[in-house]
Amino acid sequence: MTKLDPGLIERLQGHFGARFSVAQAVRDQHGRDESAYPMTPPDAVVFAESTPDVQFLIQQCKAFKVPVIAFGAGSSLEGHILAFEGGISLDLSRMNQILSVAEEDLMATVQAGVTRNQLNNEIRHTGLFFPIDPGADATLGGMSATRASGTNAVRYGTMRENVVNLTVVTAQGEIIKTAQRARKSSAGYDLTRIFVGSEGTLGIITEVTVRLYPQPEAIAAAVCSFARVEDAVNTVIQTIQMGVPIARAEMLDGLTIRAINQHSKTSLREQPMLFLEFHGSPQSVKEQSETVQALAKDFGGEDFEWAHQTEDRNRLWMARHHAYFACLQLRPGCRAVTTDVCVPLSSLSRCIQETLEDLSQSSLQAPVFGHVGDGNFHCLILVDPASPAEMQEAERLNHRLVERAISVEGTCTGEHGIGRHKMELLRDELGEPALELMRSLKRAWDPLGILNPGKVLI
Amino acid sequence: MTKLDPGLIERLQGHFGARFSVAQAVRDQHGRDESAYPMTPPDAVVFAESTPDVQFLIQQCKAFKVPVIAFGAGSSLEGHILAFEGGISLDLSRMNQILSVAEEDLMATVQAGVTRNQLNNEIRHTGLFFPIDPGADATLGGMSATRASGTNAVRYGTMRENVVNLTVVTAQGEIIKTAQRARKSSAGYDLTRIFVGSEGTLGIITEVTVRLYPQPEAIAAAVCSFARVEDAVNTVIQTIQMGVPIARAEMLDGLTIRAINQHSKTSLREQPMLFLEFHGSPQSVKEQSETVQALAKDFGGEDFEWAHQTEDRNRLWMARHHAYFACLQLRPGCRAVTTDVCVPLSSLSRCIQETLEDLSQSSLQAPVFGHVGDGNFHCLILVDPASPAEMQEAERLNHRLVERAISVEGTCTGEHGIGRHKMELLRDELGEPALELMRSLKRAWDPLGILNPGKVLI
Numbered sequence: 001m002t003k004l005d006p007g008l009i010e011r012l013q014g015h016f017g018a019r020f021s022v023a024q025a026v027r028d029q030h031g032r033d034e035s036a037y038p039m040t041p042p043d044a045v046v047f048a049e050s051t052p053d054v055q056f057l058i059q060q061c062k063a064f065k066v067p068v069i070a071f072g073a074g075s076s077l078e079g080h081i082l083a084f085e086g087g088i089s090l091d092l093s094r095m096n097q098i099l100s101v102a103e104e105d106l107m108a109t110v111q112a113g114v115t116r117n118q119l120n121n122e123i124r125h126t127g128l129f130f131p132i133d134p135g136a137d138a139t140l141g142g143m144s145a146t147r148a149s150g151t152n153a154v155r156y157g158t159m160r161e162n163v164v165n166l167t168v169v170t171a172q173g174e175i176i177k178t179a180q181r182a183r184k185s186s187a188g189y190d191l192t193r194i195f196v197g198s199e200g201t202l203g204i205i206t207e208v209t210v211r212l213y214p215q216p217e218a219i220a221a222a223v224c225s226f227a228r229v230e231d232a233v234n235t236v237i238q239t240i241q242m243g244v245p246i247a248r249a250e251m252l253d254g255l256t257i258r259a260i261n262q263h264s265k266t267s268l269r270e271q272p273m274l275f276l277e278f279h280g281s282p283q284s285v286k287e288q289s290e291t292v293q294a295l296a297k298d299f300g301g302e303d304f305e306w307a308h309q310t311e312d313r314n315r316l317w318m319a320r321h322h323a324y325f326a327c328l329q330l331r332p333g334c335r336a337v338t339t340d341v342c343v344p345l346s347s348l349s350r351c352i353q354e355t356l357e358d359l360s361q362s363s364l365q366a367p368v369f370g371h372v373g374d375g376n377f378h379c380l381i382l383v384d385p386a387s388p389a390e391m392q393e394a395e396r397l398n399h400r401l402v403e404r405a406i407s408v409e410g411t412c413t414g415e416h417g418i419g420r421h422k423m424e425l426l427r428d429e430l431g432e433p434a435l436e437l438m439r440s441l442k443r444a445w446d447p448l449g450i451l452n453p454g455k456v457l458i
Numbered sequence: 459m460t461k462l463d464p465g466l467i468e469r470l471q472g473h474f475g476a477r478f479s480v481a482q483a484v485r486d487q488h489g490r491d492e493s494a495y496p497m498t499p500p501d502a503v504v505f506a507e508s509t510p511d512v513q514f515l516i517q518q519c520k521a522f523k524v525p526v527i528a529f530g531a532g533s534s535l536e537g538h539i540l541a542f543e544g545g546i547s548l549d550l551s552r553m554n555q556i557l558s559v560a561e562e563d564l565m566a567t568v569q570a571g572v573t574r575n576q577l578n579n580e581i582r583h584t585g586l587f588f589p590i591d592p593g594a595d596a597t598l599g600g601m602s603a604t605r606a607s608g609t610n611a612v613r614y615g616t617m618r619e620n621v622v623n624l625t626v627v628t629a630q631g632e633i634i635k636t637a638q639r640a641r642k643s644s645a646g647y648d649l650t651r652i653f654v655g656s657e658g659t660l661g662i663i664t665e666v667t668v669r670l671y672p673q674p675e676a677i678a679a680a681v682c683s684f685a686r687v688e689d690a691v692n693t694v695i696q697t698i699q700m701g702v703p704i705a706r707a708e709m710l711d712g713l714t715i716r717a718i719n720q721h722s723k724t725s726l727r728e729q730p731m732l733f734l735e736f737h738g739s740p741q742s743v744k745e746q747s748e749t750v751q752a753l754a755k756d757f758g759g760e761d762f763e764w765a766h767q768t769e770d771r772n773r774l775w776m777a778r779h780h781a782y783f784a785c786l787q788l789r790p791g792c793r794a795v796t797t798d799v800c801v802p803l804s805s806l807s808r809c810i811q812e813t814l815e816d817l818s819q820s821s822l823q824a825p826v827f828g829h830v831g832d833g834n835f836h837c838l839i840l841v842d843p844a845s846p847a848e849m850q851e852a853e854r855l856n857h858r859l860v861e862r863a864i865s866v867e868g869t870c871t872g873e874h875g876i877g878r879h880k881m882e883l884l885r886d887e888l889g890e891p892a893l894e895l896m897r898s899l900k901r902a903w904d905p906l907g908i909l910n911p912g913k914v915l916i
Contacts, residue, residue, distance in 0.1 A: 104699060104802075104804035105802040105803050106699065106803075147643075147644040158642050160642070160648065161615070170891070170895065174891040174894075176888075176891045176892040176895065177888065177892065178888075179888070180867045180887060181867035181868070182800035182834075182867070182869040183800065183802075183803075183833055183834075184605075184607055184611060184800055184832050185605075185800060186606070186874060186876070187876060187887055189652060189660075189899060190651045191888075191892060191896070193618070193652070197648050214700060214701030216701070240564070241564065242672060243672030280742075281742070284738075284739070284742045284745065287739055287742065340644075342640035342643060343640055344562075344639045344640060344641075345562055345563050345564075346560060346562035346563050375640055376640075376642065410638055410640050411637070411640040411643035411645045412645055414640060414642055415642065418645060422645075426645055429638060430635065430646065430649075433628070434634040434635065434636065434649060437634065437649060440903060441647060441652075441899060441902060441903070444899060445899070
């Protein structure tokens with residue numbers, strides 16, 4: 001059943017008791033994420049409840065040279081948490097304590113297993129909020145490890161900008177804190193930013209301090225339909241270029257809207273659409289929205305509709321966050337190859353346009369939507385993972401898209417990360433010498449290669 | 459005169475001609491920065507004009523195991539560019555070309571020797587600007603290498619948030635680009651952020667792509683006097699906590715104002731003062747400034763005075779940027795030990811208060827000013843560098859201040875960097891295991907230790 005050394009099993013059982021499991025169901029549950037990869041379970045699962053728990057596990061796995069794969073909500077999209085080389089899945093979801101909320105400092109420190117919704121629910125009474133919102137209700141540890149973002153990044157930044165410090169257990173089994181709690185610092189190498197986006201390959205994140213923001217005095221959301229995707233996109237690009245501090249600017253194509261209508265029981269017009277949100281003082285929100293409404297009109301936008309009530313707004317963004325699952329239901333039983341390029345704004349419209357032409361000639365369905373204010377968009381290529389022909393076609397489309405993005409100085413992943421799936425694309429993007437720097441960092445910090453092996457770097 | 463190997467000298471003369479110099483005057487000029495260290499000149503100076511120039515130099519210095527110290531404007535404050543272990547000063551100031559301005563993308567790519575004022579002068583016609591403004595007219599390469607910030611960071615972030623990518627020559631003599639030009643990316647380890655703040659110890663930055671911002675439609679600046687430093691500070695803290703997107707919020711104590719009056723021929727009231735600036739639409743600027751004016755009044759602020767005209771504003775900020783030099787002139791012939799702590803906002807007021815008490819009991823003069831919206835402030839401890847007693851007293855004050863900052867989860871340097879001067883304080887701040895991670899990164903990327911040795915890490 002499992003290949004683990006009996007000596008290691010004994011030590012882990014001794015320390016973790018029932019929180020160490022080799023049960024097939026538990027292993028299977030930790031052997032899949034939201035990617036199209038087949039199930040790839042670990043040899044065992046450990047449920048950590050503290051940083052010392054993680055330290056103990058790492059020390060044992062180091063002694064036995066066994067891989068350790070951090071697991072949060074299991075919502076990654078590129079095979080990050082799959083056990084391609086076996087080993088132990090380290091489930092951090094029980095590390096779900098909010099350790100402190102420093103209201104005056106606009107910061108909170110949480111255990112890595114706290115999810116973004118949990119954090120926002122527990123701090124709502126303070127008048128503060130945490131803006132980063134990938135589609136899934138991911139854990140803050142996982143979001144840090146993949147440098148996640150979401151709909152609010154255009155205004156509030158990504159995890160890169162919003163993680164203040166991390167507590168990390170290194171591959172050597174040491175517990176470190178990457179930085180203090182100052183808003184800025186020039187103190188040495190930026191350990192925080194090295195671990196943000198390292199996908200569990202350089203250390204295990206056990207605690208995260210993030211920035212919080214005052215809930216805006218006023219919020220307004222709106223939707224607007226367009227005849228063509230490029231008109232919607234160009235509306236947003238001009239908004240950004242004018243310096244309007246828009247909080248959310250999401251483009252969804254007609255197929256995505258159809259999926260949302262079916263899934264969320266909405267009745268949105270099934271053509272390209274923008275979902276927008278404005279934050280600020282009542283006066284500033286009014287100004288911003290008037291500016292953007294005028295821009296949208298210039299690009300032929302129709303049916304500009306406001307959602308002023310909190311409930312209406314929540315319904316709108318719930319629908320947006322469920323777009324991924326809604327799209328999956330366009331084809332029952334399918335999985336998605338989610339593309340994730342991000343390009344400079346000047347190339348965004350053309351890049352999306354050429355991608356839509358590509359997709360229109362493919363046999364596969366692929367709804368397109370994205371955080372266009374950042375230059376980031378996704379095609380959800382719906383595949384039957386059991387069909388090699390379909391998987392091959394999906395990969396062909398993804399490769400062409402990434403090539404197109406790289407040719408205009410864009411990236412193969414705006415927010416999902418490299419995982420298992422994009423290791424070659426990372427090399428295509430940055431080149432062998434840059435990759436070799438990353439490899440030498442990995443070798444220096446994890447000489448035995450026990451942390452999430454077979455990910456990020458080839 | 460110089461200890462360099464004749465073989466190396468021959469190769470460098472062959473490649474660089476007159477751009478290689480061992481003249482004492484040139485070496486001396488590259489042997490001092492704005493710190494209180496005695497002159498510590500390199501063995502030779504090379505003036506690079508291109509990335510391949512830098513690559514050639516690194517390859518030769520690698521072959522001969524000779525230190526290379528990057529030199530920009532020479533305005534560093536902690537001994538960053540001093541040749542404590544000899545070697546070659548690599549002067550990048552002739553790499554002063556603006557390579558491209560991508561207006562639609564809100565980005566510019568420049569050679570490392572371009573200064574912040576040069577960039578802003580050359581892009582003024584585009585309606586865009588680059589906000590990061592340390593006191594000196596530093597180079598973008600130097601600012602990247604020290605993770606610099608300045609008065610605008612409270613709204614626009616630091617170099618950490620505003621560098622999009624870097625071209626770097628590694629210690630192996632490879633030329634790499636750290637990232638593409640997308641606004642966000644999850645593609646592998648964050649090479650950009652590793653080099654930002656690495657102070658020339660991990661690679662030589664030769665090109666920098668930075669974010670630009672639309673010039674605000676409206677700008678208003680103001681000054682306001684307070685009876686006590688803490689009242690000025692608390693006004694700013696409440697401003698931040700209310701989410702007012704203030705662009706600049708600088709506190710200067712009475713002694714600094716006196717120095718400014720003498721140096722800039724102004725007639726500001728010589729007591730604690732805030733210099734403020736608001737950016738946005740006319741309506742938003744009006745709202746922001748009304749809010750802050752009301753807050754200032756609550757804290758006893760007096761003589762709230764507006765600078766609506768561009769000239770008046772420029773005069774104000776010029777005076778602020780010259781504060782460092784103005785303060786030096788309080789005591790002719792002195793040098794400054796500039797402290798640079800940055801603490802969480804909740805501790806800022808108390809931290810400044812205790813520091814002022816400390817200073818009031820010292821024999822040394824020390825004007826205090828800072829970017830209080832970020833929790834960052836400086837005491838310019840004015841010393842006669844030839845007096846061991848004074849230097850010792852300055853160090854005592856600095857150490858007490860850093861200890862105080864660390865005890866409230868602050869940092870020993872908000873924006874100046876570690877350089878030579880704060881290596882022990884970095885260890886005090888982050889601890890030995892974190893420092894060992896940094897050391898192992900350094901060893902992995904610069905195994906011969908030729909890049910700016912004797913800095914950052916002990």
